[in-house]
Amino acid sequence: MSQRKKLLVIHGPNLNLLGEREPGVYGTQSFASINQEIQQECQKLGMDCDVFQSNSEGAIVTKFHEARGAYQGIVLNAGAYTHYSIAIRDAISAVKIPTVEVHLSNIHAREEFRHHSVLAAVCLGQISGFGSVSYLLAVRALAAHLGQREQEE
Template sequence: MDRPLISVLNGPNLNMLGLRQPQVYGRATLDDVEQLCAQAAERLDIAIDFRQTNGEGELISWVQECHGRAQGIIINPAGYSHTSIALLDALLAVDLPVIEVHISNIHRREAFRHHSYVSRGALGVICGLGVQGYALALQAMTDIILSEDTQ
């Protein structure tokens, strides 16, 4: 049996992790996050497709590609969380379980970061736990997928 595929999608500026505001986001790089996810995937016996883009349209296209291909989506939409109704619409259209991840606690930051359009399309949100939030999201998504398979 093939391992379930979970898409791990990352939005704008996450390619600057480790350099951009380390007091907020820490010193881990996006490569470190990808390694963390790969190790978690191995432990959980799942496959991941890890991607990052600065483009909203590309991120939306990647979400759409998940339909019929992936069993779940973990997304750190970054700044698009607070601005992109189009991204929310894409997540709702693919009808897959979604977990939203933020490295920082968006609720302890500027007021404009407190609202996320993407959250409306997510089963759950993990924020403020640093890059470890990705591993937690992979564990949660695996549990969700396995529970769906047994129903």
């Protein structure tokens, strides 16, 4: 029997204010409630999950480094760092852990500066525009990817 998979969810800047910040864009669901849904989805799929949030780019990069050997997949909502953080992009590339980029809002339907992600090219995939369900879809995608990878090995 294979070992239980472990995911890391990384929330970037201002996401700790979910439920309060721009509810017309990000919804009214609280940060705690979203994390609870993610944990429940992981449990349903037989995976463990840790959650991390930081408003600091350096702390996010460090968390990627610390993830090596501890996690089989990462769900990342880098917030505004999505559009310009080469440091986070390089960390994703360096650790070689399958990562799914997530956004609550559809970044392609918002201001032009939000349309481009410097992270997407080094991620397994990108899911945006489905509110908190974006996270659940990312968890399912990683579970499917990790299951497929395990079958190939």
